[in-house]
Amino acid sequence: xxxxxxxxxxxxxxxxxxxxxxxxxxxxxxxxxxxxxxxxxxxxxxxxxxxxxxxxxxxxxxxxxxxxxxxxxxxxxxxxxxxxxxxxxxxxxxxxxxxxxxxxxxxxxxxxxxxxxxxxxxxxxxxxxxxxxxxxxxxxxxxxxxxxxxxxxxxxxxxxxxxxxxxxxxxxxxxxxxxxxxxxxxxxxxxxxxxxxxxxxxxxxxxxxxxxxxxxxxxxxxxxxxxxxxxxxxxxxxxxxxxxxxxxxxxxxxxxxxxxxxxxxxxxxxxxxxxxxxxxxxxxxxxxxxxxxxxxxxxxxxxxxxxxxxxxxxxxxxxxxxxxxxxxxxxxxxxxxxxxxxxxxxxxxxxxxxxxxxxxxxxxxxxxxxxxxxxxxxxxxxxxxxxxxxxxxxxxxxxxxxxxxxxxxxxxxxxxxxxxxxxxxxxxxxxxxxxxxxxxxxxxxxxxxxxxxxxxxxx
Ligand code: HEC
Ligand code: HEC
Ligand code: HEC
Numbered sequence: 001x002x003x004x005x006x007x008x009x010x011x012x013x014x015x016x017x018x019x020x021x022x023x024x025x026x027x028x029x030x031x032x033x034x035x036x037x038x039x040x041x042x043x044x045x046x047x048x049x050x051x052x053x054x055x056x057x058x059x060x061x062x063x064x065x066x067x068x069x070x071x072x073x074x075x076x077x078x079x080x081x082x083x084x085x086x087x088x089x090x091x092x093x094x095x096x097x098x099x100x101x102x103x104x105x106x107x108x109x110x111x112x113x114x115x116x117x118x119x120x121x122x123x124x125x126x127x128x129x130x131x132x133x134x135x136x137x138x139x140x141x142x143x144x145x146x147x148x149x150x151x152x153x154x155x156x157x158x159x160x161x162x163x164x165x166x167x168x169x170x171x172x173x174x175x176x177x178x179x180x181x182x183x184x185x186x187x188x189x190x191x192x193x194x195x196x197x198x199x200x201x202x203x204x205x206x207x208x209x210x211x212x213x214x215x216x217x218x219x220x221x222x223x224x225x226x227x228x229x230x231x232x233x234x235x236x237x238x239x240x241x242x243x244x245x246x247x248x249x250x251x252x253x254x255x256x257x258x259x260x261x262x263x264x265x266x267x268x269x270x271x272x273x274x275x276x277x278x279x280x281x282x283x284x285x286x287x288x289x290x291x292x293x294x295x296x297x298x299x300x301x302x303x304x305x306x307x308x309x310x311x312x313x314x315x316x317x318x319x320x321x322x323x324x325x326x327x328x329x330x331x332x333x334x335x336x337x338x339x340x341x342x343x344x345x346x347x348x349x350x351x352x353x354x355x356x357x358x359x360x361x362x363x364x365x366x367x368x369x370x371x372x373x374x375x376x377x378x379x380x381x382x383x384x385x386x387x388x389x390x391x392x393x394x395x396x397x398x399x400x401x402x403x404x405x406x407x408x409x410x411x412x413x414x415x416x417x418x419x420x421x422x423x424x425x426x427x428x429x430x431x432x433x434x435x436x437x438x439x440x441x442x443x444x445x446x447x448x449x450x451x452x453x454x455x456x457x458x459x
Pocket of ligand 1: 057058061062063064065066067081088089090091092093101109112113118119123124125126127128129144162
């Protein structure tokens with residue numbers, strides 16, 4: 001434990017003691033003055049370059065995914081978000097002066113996005129990715145504000161308030177948390193790198209907040225590294241919403257950092273490549289955010305991610321392209337084709353359940369069924385996503401360029417824990433893959449977590 005962490009703990013404890021009165025004062029002082037009714041028509045700023053830039057940046061920041069409840073108007077808030085500290089409900093960020101952020105000045109807006117402080121002074125929980133948004137430069141902040149002020153339909157309804165259990169109900173605790181985890185300051189370009197690399201870094205670290213899902217977190221819920229400058233844990237893979245968000249850097253296993261730039265751009269634009277497909281929490285990211293980004297910006301993101309953790313020398317990690325090319329000649333493919341696999345229970349489960357789509361050589365079908373050979377998901381250190389895919393199935397994103405949400409069926413109802421463990425262990429050891437074996441215990445855990453939460457019975 002480093003000194004900063006220890007002192008941070010003390011600071012948090014001190015803050016905790018003084019917090020009650022402060023929080024109550026905030027509540028009773030809250031303004032209740034009548035405000036003029038919001039005009040129903042959205043001013044037509046469309047076409048204005050600053051406005052259009054703001055609309056684009058709102059896509060990059062994926063504000064809509066968190067700030068919209070299912071079936072409700074965009075940006076009206078009300079989406080419940082589960083965290084280890086309790087459920088946090090997103091707020092209304094439409095320009096309604098009372099229910100939303102219509103009373104925010106540009107300075108208030110920038111402070112909320114960069115420092116996690118609302119207009120009335122209360123601290124936001126970091127379920128709002130302000131530690132990432134802190135990197136956003138002034139020009140982009142102005143454009144975002146212009147869009148939220150002029151381009152969003154006001155919604156007069158206020159979502160239910162967030163009600164975390166004590167002590168997390170004390171928002172001033174976030175002062176201590178920010179001291180540990182909030183790095184202030186907009187993105188500072190690295191002059192040793194190209195403009196394209198810096199553009200990618202700015203988008204990934206800042207508005208794109210990719211690290212919020214792809215970087216592991218501490219027990220206090222802060223990311224362990226906020227940028228490549230903070231070490232190897234940045235974008236090194238993490239569990240989010242019961243899925244494993246793959247590493248977005250070079251590691252000792254196959255990862256997307258080895259893909260061609262064309263494949264990375266295609267994945268972010270369409271949710272699929274010739275050899276892999278997006279699933280889980282990444283589906284909404286592709287649908288609501290990355291598919292709307294310009295090819296130049298996605299190309300810049302590719303350049304940045306391909307550079308992370310790149311090492312010269314040492315044993316080379318085989319690429320998916322190379323393993324797919326070699327897979328038809330692999331002994332596993334021959335054995336599956338010849339039907340000489342009875343002794344291997346994992347191979348039998350594969351033949352009976354997976355072979356039709358993913359094929360005996362594990363190469364699948366272009367943009368329809370992912371190749372399992374050399375696949376970063378199949379070779380991942382953490383098998384959570386693999387187990388969940390087989391138990392519960394999944395569907396690809398539906399995007400403008402690739403509208404069909406091709407799905408993988410669920411097998412949880414017909415395969416028991418040891419079947420799932422053996423078929424995944426088989427896939428992780430075949431066609432040149434080098435993933436560790438999966439145990440029935442690991443499968444049982446994921447199956448348990450997928451059970452619908454029992455709802456309280458009414459009176
Ligand atoms: C990962 C989810 C997530 C994303 C993405 C996100 N927000 Fe938020 N945001 C939240 C949550 C949750 C809150 C409420 C936090 C709380 O109540 O402590 C919030 C609060 C806010 C607030 C403070 C409003 C208030 O008075 O409570 C503003 C302003 C805001 N978000 C703007 C944005 C903008 C603009 C974007 C896109 C650039 C964005 N948010 C993206 C989750 C998100
Ligand atoms: C809400 C959480 C979340 C956010 C935010 C997020 N991702 Fe992901 N991402 C995931 C999950 C979960 C997966 C694993 C599913 C998969 O591989 O399709 C994933 C997978 C990926 C993959 C495929 C990796 C592989 O090895 O197959 C890429 C590429 C990727 N994300 C890029 C990004 C980029 C770039 C950003 C930021 C612009 C981003 N992600 C933001 C959750 C997220
Ligand atoms: C009907 C065709 C079909 C069958 C049968 C099938 N899958 Fe899939 N599989 C898919 C599709 C489609 C996807 C992409 C799903 C997505 O992206 O949401 C997929 C994705 C996957 C992935 C993730 C790869 C990636 O890059 O996204 C793995 C691993 C996988 N399947 C393993 C299996 C195993 C093991 C079985 C047998 C138990 C199986 N599949 C049976 C169609 C199938």
